[in-house]
Amino acid sequence: MAGFVVRRLLAVVGVLLAMSVLIFAIVHILPGNVAYAILGEYATPGAVAALEAKLGLNEPLSVQYWHWLAQMLHGNLGQSLSMDRPAAPLIAGALGRSAILAGMSFALVVVLGIGGGVYGATHKGRVSDRTLAFVQFLFIAVPDFFWAILAILFFAAWLHWLPATGYESIAEAGVGGWLAHLLLPVAVLTLGLTAHVSRLARSSMLEVLESRYILAARAKGLPERLVLYRHALRNALPPAITVLAIDAGILMGGIVVIETVFAYPGLGRLLVYAIEQRDLPLLQAGMMVVTAIYAIANLLADFSYALLNPRLRHGRSIR
């Protein structure tokens, strides 16, 4: 197990290093001059030269990369050009708000996805299972932003129940106002992914319920509750966890779209802003943070996978 943890950690470090090269390269290998790209094509040569000096663009690429990486490792995420402020606090604030959005959505996806999967598997073929399947396919097939716009039209513009866009902290608006701003984006983010996880959890659960150890558990006379939750679910979870880790990545993509639609000041919106403003240092730092979060989500998935699979925890056989 210790070897497994060390191996996974090393792999995460490797992924982050590789990604840092890519992220750095995307910005610097793009055709044309970086300073022009930032300042626009009508920039004066003087301004370009000044910016190049400021960004250290005159040095060789490897040296630039090394400086950038070293700064990152020291926790210095660089300077936002467009706002002329350090990128770190900008990203931290946006990340905090995105984390609220993503964390709530992800928790709901886990609970509803696995719960829905178990429900579907135990009610296989009944009307409720088929209805659930139909609704889920609808959420998988139709993209997030459509539901987002529909939700805004319905709940905000027509019913006036909820605010259409924006964010207010608990300090400003109290728990009610805070939740009101979160409700629609969380709901839209959750629906598609829940459907995704729940379809997979359902088929995984069905497969486990067909297995011989479930037959044996029933032959032991165990109540169905124990058969399902102690004997079946544990074995059905690993595939669902793998998909949840992938969904963590999809969730981050979804956040960019949803934050834009709901004008929610999170990391996704900050990245879009950085692209629009050609704020390359901010963009690089933001992308590194997103990559790190995704890598850590997968690491956590691997660990919970190991916790559920005794073969990984206890390797040796007993003689």
Add this chain to the structure above:
Amino acid sequence: MPETDLEVAERAPGAGGSSPALRIEDLSVSYATIRGRVRALDHVSLAIPRGQVLGLVGESGSGKSTVVLALLGLLDEAAEVTATALEFEGHDLLGDPVTPRGRRIGTVFQDPSSILNPALPVGLQVAEPLLVHRRMGRAEAFERAKELLAQMGIPRPGAVMRAYPHQLSGGMKQRALIAQALATEPDLLLLDEPTTALDVTVEAQILDLLDGLRAERGLTMLLVSHNLGIVDRICDRVCVLYAGRTLESGPTSALLQAPRHPYTRGLLGALPRPDRLEAAPLVPIPGNLPDLTNPDPGCNFRPRCPFAEQGCAEPQFLSEILPGHWVRCHRVGIVETLPWPLPEPVARAGGGTPERHRERLVEAAEMQRAFRSGGTFARLLGTESVTRAVDGVSLAIGRGESVGLVGESGCGKSTLGRLLLRLLPAESGSLRFAGEAVPEHPAAEFRRRAQIVFQNPDTALNPRQTVAAILSRPLHRFALAEGPEVVREVERLLDLVRLPHAFRSRYPHQLSGGEKQRVGIARALATRPDFVIADEAVSALDVSVQAAVLNLLADLRARLGVAYLFISHDIGVIAHIAERVVVMYRGRLMEEGRTAQVLHPPYHPYTEALLSAVPVVGARERSASRIRLAGDASSAVSAAGCPFAARCPRRIGPLCDTVPPPWQVAAEGHRIACHIPLPTLAAMPPALGG
């Protein structure tokens, strides 16, 4: 017809005067499928008196496991179950199967590896019935579970309690499952093929355990098995099931010594037996299981019965021909006097050529292969574990010779087979084929001349290819045929394995197990090889079909001069097909010799233990002198000496642990790797009796 059966059932099958512990009357089970209603069980009646063991025997598709699931109320929801009585100690199992389940009825299923939950510790699984049914506290239940494990003969029960299933050997898992089934002290034990996935030596241990339990606790047991030897070993009565109907039932010894129904006779005739080496060739039962969607109103064995006549189309009833011995055959009186027709004579190959004159085809010298577990870290930390699957094995196989390779699972026999075909690279050692060295990446010509038939025909054939595609692939690969020749060649191959030409366009799922294995054999023969390895090629087949495939293999050898290496855990099969036998244990050869030599003393103590563990029909009395091995083939091994020393019942002292055993030549071509002097080995009692 049902009323007559009911009448019969009321007096049937030999329950005696006292009320039986388990009473099944007219149990019928059917399922709705796309092809129509499948009748899995058709008015089956049986009864087990308290404290007795009934064996329910049948081949796959006979419905024997359906009986167990019906008793537990665990049949598929789509199943329609009817019975006039399904009673256990007066409790109606048809109305309420749930209450006694796991409480008063314990169940042990086959294949412990898939029955234990891989994600839960073994201790919890054994203690679970106590927690649920006895409402014991956790500590008390776990303490009791530990005691039960110890009673089942598990060493270090504390460690096993904490272990997960993958950490235990097959035998230990099955012991844990028996402990779990007995935890609530049930009155009835249902055993569904309890030893099927286990090695013979472990099977013998489990059978001893069950035999002991029955004697000590007076347990009533229903033993479901396809293995007549096992049934003979522990059952009082036997009931033979065929395609959902009882064909014969009676006291074990009477039924197995003097079977009356043609099907029972056929089953016994098809059984390869290590104790009847020189007997006639195996007699397969022709044909396949009848279509269960359209049950024959008459005798359902009729299409396969050599004695069938017109009267057999009438409904058949169970009749009592001797006290307690029931047979469903109206011609039973006449049929038992008729001889069973022999199959087409099987040519015995190589009989005329003494082996020393034969040219050597395969020569392997000092083959070595180890498997490592654990990754780079384990290697760096020195915790890597190395299994020597094949440890310095030298073996020669002559042209047209058939050699059997036996040993318990994990002894390295399949690895050796793969090394001989260069399907797996050897770490050291040399391989020669037809006098020429075979390089690590052999040329196509070697691949053409050396082929393999795999164990499981269900997974060895590509489900998306037709039989013709499967058989013509090697023809194209080795450029053996082109255009219309391919069709002719495919037909020739189908003829060889006695399948109709129409099978050409079938897919594997449209074939029965025996037919699939014939296609597997035809594929191996497509390249006209000189050498074929059959790796457990008949293990997955029913006895009646297995006999036909074994006869086919023997016949092909005689006609085509192919040499075989027959890998099997079943010494009966090996004794039947092989001229020479090689016994392997933990990567090393223990004994090698002609079949008759290996099956009789002098032999290696391991060979003795293997033979002694085989449950042979009609050898019940043998149990007194039976050799029992503790543990299994994965038990600790001494690195320096004889690999078998740790388990050897005839170990002579520290010599065995420290010095590798020398090869002793007992006779020409017969050698034994053992420290015990040959005269002592020769004086051992014959394990197979007689």
